[in-house]
Amino acid sequence: MQRLQILSLLLWVCALFYVGIYLFVGGFLLVRLEVNRSSTCEDVLLPGGQQRDFCHAKPRFRRAVLLVIDALRYDFARFDRANAAPRHHENKMPVFEETVSSRPLHGRLYNFRADAPTATMQRIKGLTTGSLPTFIDVGNNFASSAVLEDNLVHQLVRLGKRVVFMGDETWELLYPKTFHRSLPFHALNVRDLDTVDDGILRHLYATVAGDDWDVVIAHFIGVDHCGHSFTVDHPAMAGKLAQMDGVVRSAMEHVQNDTLLVVMGDHGMTDAGDHGGESRKETDAALFLYSPSPLFPGPPSKDEPQVVPQTDLVPTLALQLGVPIPYSSVGQVLLPLFPPHRSQNRTGGLGQSEALWINVKQVNRFLKTYSSMAKDLPENSLSKLQVEFSHISAEYLASVRNGLPPSPELVVFMQSYLTSVRETCQATWARFNLLKMAAGLTVLLFACLLCFMLSELSRVLVNESALLKANVAAALSVGFCVAVGQLFVWGHVEVAWCLAATALVSELMAFWWAYQAKASTATGGNRAKAQKRASWLSLHSFFVPPLVVLLLRDASLFSDSYVIAEGHVVTFLVFSLALYVPIHLNWDGLLLSPNHDLHKPARPSPVALSPVAIWKESCTLLASVGLLAGSLYLSLFFHSCWEEDQASCKPSPFLTPLSRLQDGQLKNVHCILALASLSLWTHLSRRWLRRHRILDSSGGGAAFTARWILPLLSMCLGLNWAVGATPEGSFRNVAELIGMAQVALPRTIFSLLGIGMLLLWLDPLTVFLKTRTAAAPGPPPPHYRATISIGPRTELHHLVPPDRARRSTGDGKSGGGRAEMDGRPAVEEAYGLGTVYSAPLLLFCGLLGVGLLLLHPEGMALSFLLLLLETGAILHTHASSATLGHLHGRTHPGGLYVPWTPVVLWCLSATQFFHATGHLSTFPSIQWDAAFVGFPGGHASGIALPATLVTLNTFSSHILFAAGCPLLLFWPLVRGSSWRAREEEEEGKDFAMETRLRENPQRFGSALLQLSARCLFVHGTQLFASACAAAILRRHIVIWKVFAPKLMFEAAGFLVTSVFLLIGIALVMRVDVAVGGRFKRFIPELSLAQ
């Protein structure tokens, strides 16, 4: 078997997928680090170290009313007198135009430009922090959506201002328990236009008229919902806008002289009513500033900006209300609101240059902090900005020292500095990179096709080792050329594009190479085979039921409802596929009685028609399908719930850890169930190993692991649960002991697991060796055979009568090599070769399962047991259908190739158990408790360990199914059921089981490659589909809530799956090496054969 060749091929395919993920995610997910520092009043932000207490000076405005009208597009607020026939959304809000023209010093309307992503939650964050929120703001609050970054609301509250909030409940999620008074309203669905708005209007005027507030925030949602439900140009929109016009009018009447009124939209919308992207219609909202006292120093001048970025609101409001600018704001104060020079009586607040200087210093401080934390802002622009800042600083301080007002040039210079900071940040944080996304999708698509090709042409490709090297070398050199080219043209290298070029070239070359290989075999091989291969990419081969099920699964990723109901959808599909197996077999006439097949051509061998055997196999198959269906159904009881579904769905009671259960009785029941399933898990794996006599094998790491470590592990785990379940404070005198056990037991499990894996890797052979002195005359024949699962060890001797042993080797292939054995005094008999590959793999999965169970709540032990049963059922179904095919002589008995149906079943089950272990594709549903298993006091340093633990917890089913994937290949051989053993025994054939793989390294290798390629294909298409969904639906209302997290989980799941698939394959290779070594000792000429 070409071990390295297979591994490198798989590694190469995985690498292509990784490049695709990297490219797509790089273009789609905008990541930004949160700086968790806050500005304080003591920050020396005023010129020359003047220690004036900024916060206690009298601000320009004492109070402010913020009316946020969701999705108030700029052109909704405009009024065009020339427009004689306005459409439903035009000219419905004349209040702004009237105010601006009649009282230019009091009010002004701006185009308030938002930054992508233009989703409400991100915009609210942006409007309060003054920063550019992205989809993932990496901070320390992954579990909840509360804003921890420094922001305007926190600054106001910290200075004792009473902030009253009413309206859309998103604010309450972002700022829990922050407001002085909070009136959140819940819209029933997107068609509900009035609940929230009417709720606000019941309270707004009364609140404003009262005196129990400093800042009122009211968030109206009706316009946005109107857009989503009815599009922009609809009578309902006219009504809604007219209502808002009235709201603004009354608010203007209610506010007093010391109050600033801000009316704004948080984003716009397309004409279809969607938002989320960065087209002008989505980003351009309206901003209206008004105060009964004169707000602006003069009438609007020509050079005044018409477009105001949304980040600019925060510094402006902060300075107008007399609070420090939030730490990570990158906005720029709105200059027209500040008098050109500071007024002498100090009541008008700050002057323009003062405000700008405070702003510049704050932005520069943020930039320094951020660039010390993250490296995503480009170096060269940072250093350029730093030079500009030192220049500004020197000039400003000089002018202050001389007592002169700063020159107008300096003001312009400061403004341009702030603008360029903003632009630098925006280029990094707030833009979908469509080109990168497209490149990522292309790479992913080609990688999927490549997997399909590998699986169809595995026989041919497994031999061509030189081609892979040539391919990779050529692709890398192309990547290098691109890098050099970039260096010449742009002056710097962007790694993403080099990788994209490398991956694409590599993939295209691989297709060409496959085409060549196909052509060469077509001319060389026989006609029928060539024809069969020639059609590997025809549509026909795609439309077999398992692939149709996969297609349905991929299609389901494009709908948010299906993504939310994913657990049920996948279970439905898996069940459909499971039912398809017996129906299909029956359709082919392979199931149950073969009596109607009599008029067919005679069977190739008489064994094939043994009705008892067929009956038995059919019953096994139906029982396995039944077991599969049962465990599928039961697995539905372990699901968790989406936040939206709280009303109709209750999370599984088994998800609560024992220590948090209040009811003692329930606790006992859960505890007993968990312990029972754990012991059943261990018992089942040990039983299998005992049946195949692994536990008897002589010495060796694997046997030791199976005999001692596995039971010890489950004992430790059971103890750990028992300790964890003790109610707090019940055993006061042994509290210290309990605390110690909570640390020691999980760590013992981790180390036992490590030792077990290490032993398994070092000595994976589970072979029972027996040395027997040669008693018979003549040269002692070397003999190897598989174990049979009947009788204890002593009986096993008698199954190998010496004369039979001699005969079997006599017509075996080791004819010429016996002479070399002559010198040996003894015959070595190896038992257990029949399961030599599957036993270590199964043991590995068993160990891994116990380890992963440790990271879950105790109740999940039941779900893990179901997982074990389901894998067993799938394996048996697969094995039985393969045997039935063999019995009827339909498939070649030596056929190792795993068909699509079991592979798709296997891979979809991974997703199914992802849900059945209480996980969902959302960030709040991650089981964070896993990070503290064995570390109840938290982690001292680094996030690597907790992150690993949480990843292992989240993708435990992916891990188990990926690592166990090669079992699909071995099972039909292992479970060559006892009847066949007996029949072949009678025929004098050697009952070979997995040793057949050794005899056929070529076929073994290609079957293994095909199996892994198919597995990667199934997972890869899901990844591709979810990436496509994210790209196509990037304007969808729930993109950041459903599709983007789904993509992240799918990508992470793929990474984990591929890694553990490679580990599983590597373990098989390791066994192969070890067996090879053993064989060399037995039969040297056999090892020469490869």
Place this chain on the structure above:
Amino acid sequence: MWDQEIRAMASTHAILASTVFVATVAPKVLLRGFSVYGTHLLWMYCMAGAVGVVNVSVFWLLGISPPTKKHTVGYKLSRLVRSCLYLFLSCLFFHTVVVLYGAPLIESAVETFSLAVLLTSLTTLRCLCVLGPNVQAWIRVFSRHGAMSVWDTSLQITTGTTVIGAWLGAFPIPLDWDRPWQVWPVSCSMGSVIGFVSGLVAAPTWIHYHRKQLTYKCK
């Protein structure tokens, strides 16, 4: 002989299809407040009853069912009892399968069972009429070379389309469109009836166009 059989089958199917039509329209005319969505259970039972009665009477009249070997009353009675038993077991079987597919276990058990009854009347009853109470023959019919007459082939096709229709009917349930036909089990039962009707149309057509390739072994 060939064409005659196909024609007989086509007319039987036409009768069945019109029964489906009448079972939907007639109660609407006769009963006040009847609607397919609103009183869905009633519609399902109307459909199941009408299709069942028509199926049995047509096949009785045509004499398709395999001839009985004995003509004693006791034998006939036992056949009848066995048929009823099979029908009931088939209802239970469909109910189990539908629940395993993810239907609510307790909440709408009546609805689920009604769907099972409908599916039984559309599929198992036809099996009974064509093949008699003989599970071996049922299993045999659903294999590639198992059909032994035009009726068997049509049975394969209609049963397949009915089941696939019900399966496809489950697809719109999770969507958030809030339509009345998304309520369990409306879409599934409608899917199965639509599948049944399309099977009734498809079977004669398919057989007609493939009559050259179709060769049946004698029973």
